[in-house]
Amino acid sequence: MxxxxxxxxxxxxxxxxxxxxxxxxxxxxxxxxxxxxxxxxxxxxxxxxxxADKQALIAAISTEGFKRLLDKLEIVRKMNANDPPALLVEISWAYIRFAQQEPDCFKLMFSSALEKEKEYSDFVKVSQQNFRQLVDVVEVCQQAGILEAGPADQIAVSVWGTVHGLIMLMLEGQVPHSVLEKYPLRKLLLFSLNQIAVNELTE
Amino acid sequence: MxxxxxxxxxxxxxxxxxxxxxxxxxxxxxxxxxxxxxxxxxxxxxxxxxxADKQALIAAISTEGFKRLLDKLEIVRKMNANDPPALLVEISWAYIRFAQQEPDCFKLMFSSALEKEKEYSDFVKVSQQNFRQLVDVVEVCQQAGILEAGPADQIAVSVWGTVHGLIMLMLEGQVPHSVLEKYPLRKLLLFSLNQIAVNELTE
DNA sequence: AGCTGAACTTTACATCGTAAAGATTATACA
DNA sequence: TGTATAATCTTTACGATGTAAAGTTCAGCT
The missing domain is CATH 1.10.10.60 (Homeodomain-like)
Structure with missing residues (x-):
C-alpha cells in the first residue's frame, strides 16, 4: 500500500x-x-x-474471465427467474454478448487450460459452477414445458453447445456474410433455440 | 528434385x-x-x-486442414447420398471424428485466420466450399422431411453451430466427466441432432 | 538486533519472428 | 550459347520472448 x-x-x-x-x-x-x-x-x-509460468497466468486470467461471465449470467438469470422462455433466450443472449464485447478474453477462456494436464483447480471450479447454473436453467425450462423432459445435464450440453458453437463460428468469421446480412445474430440465436425448444420462443 | x-x-x-x-x-x-x-x-x-510471415504459413496449414476435412465429409456424403437421416448423422459424426483425430489442426483451423484482416483468399474459398456442402446436406434433409422447411442457410448455421459447439466444448474439457461417463460422444451428438430434427434419428 | 523467508530486481540464455545481405541456381533473352 | 535477371535458399543479425539463477530489499518473528 x-x-x-x-x-x-x-x-x-x-x-x-x-x-x-x-x-x-x-x-x-x-x-x-x-x-x-x-x-x-x-x-x-x-x-x-x-x-509458475505463463500458462498459469493465462489460466488465472481465463478464470477471471469466467467469473465475470458467470456474474453477468447470474444477473440475467435472476432478472428472468419467473419467465422461463425469456430466461432461456436472455441468458443465451448474454453469453453471446459477453463473447462479442470481450472476444479475446472469451477465446482465451476456451483455448488455454488443457495445454498441459496441469489442474488449474480454480479454473475447473468456476467452469463447473458455470455448468451447474446452466443445468439449473434447463431444469426450470423443463418444468415450464419449454424444454423436453429428460436428463437435464445432457440437454444442458446440447443447449450450451448450440449457443457456444454459434458465437464461435461467428467470432472466427465462418458464418458467411450473406447469412449475416439476412439474419442478425439475435435472430440466428432465436432460430437455433427454437430448434431445441418444444414451444415457440418469441421476442 | x-x-x-x-x-x-x-x-x-x-x-x-x-x-x-x-x-x-x-x-x-x-x-x-x-x-x-x-x-x-x-x-x-x-x-x-x-x-509473407508466420501467419501466412499458419493460414496455409489451416487451409490444408480444411481441405482434408472437406474430403472426408465429401466421402461420407456420397456414401449416404440416398439415406438422408444417416447422411445428417454420419456427416456430423465425421466432423467430430476429424476434430478428435487431429485436435490441434482442428483448433488451428478455427483460431487463426482473422488475426488481421489479411484476406488469405484460399482459406476463405475452402471455408465457403465447406459451408456450401453443408447447405446441400440441409436441403436434402429438408426434402426428405427430417429437417423443417425454411431458409437452408439459416438452418445450416444452426446445425453447424450445434455440432461445432459440442466438439469444441469437448476438446476444451468443458463437458463434465459425469456427463461423459453416462453418455458417450456419439450419443450426445445424436441427442443434439434429435433436438433439431423433426423425425427421430436412430442408430 | 539478527535471522529467515517471501517479494522483487538484475543478469543471463536459448528460442522465436523477421529483416538484410550474400550465395546459388533456374530462366529468359541476346 | 552466353549472360543478365529473378527466384530460391543461406548466413548473419537484432529485438522480443519465456524462464532460470543469483542478488537485493523488506516484513515478521525470536
Whole structure:
C-alpha cells in the first residue's frame, strides 16, 4: 500500500487485472508475460513469485474471465427467474454478448487450460459452477414445458453447445456474410433455440 | 528434385506438410517457423520466399486442414447420398471424428485466420466450399422431411453451430466427466441432432 | 538486533519472428 | 550459347520472448 518498490501488496491480482487490460487493448498477440509485468509496474520476472509460468497466468486470467461471465449470467438469470422462455433466450443472449464485447478474453477462456494436464483447480471450479447454473436453467425450462423432459445435464450440453458453437463460428468469421446480412445474430440465436425448444420462443 | 542444397523444388507444399506433422507430434506449442523449416530440411529463413510471415504459413496449414476435412465429409456424403437421416448423422459424426483425430489442426483451423484482416483468399474459398456442402446436406434433409422447411442457410448455421459447439466444448474439457461417463460422444451428438430434427434419428 | 523467508530486481540464455545481405541456381533473352 | 535477371535458399543479425539463477530489499518473528 505505502511502500513503492518492493512488496507491491497485491501483485497477483494486479497482474491478472493488467492481463485483462492488455487483452482488451492489444488482443491475444500482445499478451506477453513481460508486457503484463510492465503494465503492472514490476520487473519482467516478478510474476514468477506468483505464477509458475505463463500458462498459469493465462489460466488465472481465463478464470477471471469466467467469473465475470458467470456474474453477468447470474444477473440475467435472476432478472428472468419467473419467465422461463425469456430466461432461456436472455441468458443465451448474454453469453453471446459477453463473447462479442470481450472476444479475446472469451477465446482465451476456451483455448488455454488443457495445454498441459496441469489442474488449474480454480479454473475447473468456476467452469463447473458455470455448468451447474446452466443445468439449473434447463431444469426450470423443463418444468415450464419449454424444454423436453429428460436428463437435464445432457440437454444442458446440447443447449450450451448450440449457443457456444454459434458465437464461435461467428467470432472466427465462418458464418458467411450473406447469412449475416439476412439474419442478425439475435435472430440466428432465436432460430437455433427454437430448434431445441418444444414451444415457440418469441421476442 | 536432384540437387540437394538449393531449390528444393516444392518447398511451399513441403513446408505445409512439415507443419502438419509438427502439429500432430508436438501440438500447437511446437509449431514455430524455425521448427517447420528444420523439419523440411531448409534454413530457418527459407519459408520467407513462399510465405509473407508466420501467419501466412499458419493460414496455409489451416487451409490444408480444411481441405482434408472437406474430403472426408465429401466421402461420407456420397456414401449416404440416398439415406438422408444417416447422411445428417454420419456427416456430423465425421466432423467430430476429424476434430478428435487431429485436435490441434482442428483448433488451428478455427483460431487463426482473422488475426488481421489479411484476406488469405484460399482459406476463405475452402471455408465457403465447406459451408456450401453443408447447405446441400440441409436441403436434402429438408426434402426428405427430417429437417423443417425454411431458409437452408439459416438452418445450416444452426446445425453447424450445434455440432461445432459440442466438439469444441469437448476438446476444451468443458463437458463434465459425469456427463461423459453416462453418455458417450456419439450419443450426445445424436441427442443434439434429435433436438433439431423433426423425425427421430436412430442408430 | 539478527535471522529467515517471501517479494522483487538484475543478469543471463536459448528460442522465436523477421529483416538484410550474400550465395546459388533456374530462366529468359541476346 | 552466353549472360543478365529473378527466384530460391543461406548466413548473419537484432529485438522480443519465456524462464532460470543469483542478488537485493523488506516484513515478521525470536
Amino acid at each position: 505505502s511502500s513503492d518498490n518492493y512488496h507491491h501488496g497485491n501483485l497477483k491480482n494486479a497482474l491478472i487485472k493488467a492481463g485483462m487490460e492488455i487483452l482488451e487493448k492489444k488482443g491475444t498477440g500482445g499478451l506477453s508475460l513481460r508486457s503484463v509485468a510492465k503494465q503492472a509496474g514490476v520487473s519482467h520476472a516478478a510474476p514468477y513469485a506468483h505464477f | 536432384s540437387s540437394d542444397n538449393y531449390h528444393h523444388g516444392n518447398l511451399k507444399n513441403a513446408l505445409i506438410k512439415a507443419g502438419m506433422e509438427i502439429l500432430e507430434k508436438k501440438g500447437t506449442g511446437g509449431l514455430s517457423l524455425r521448427s517447420v523449416a528444420k523439419q523440411a530440411g531448409v534454413s530457418h529463413a527459407a519459408p520467407y520466399a513462399h510465405f
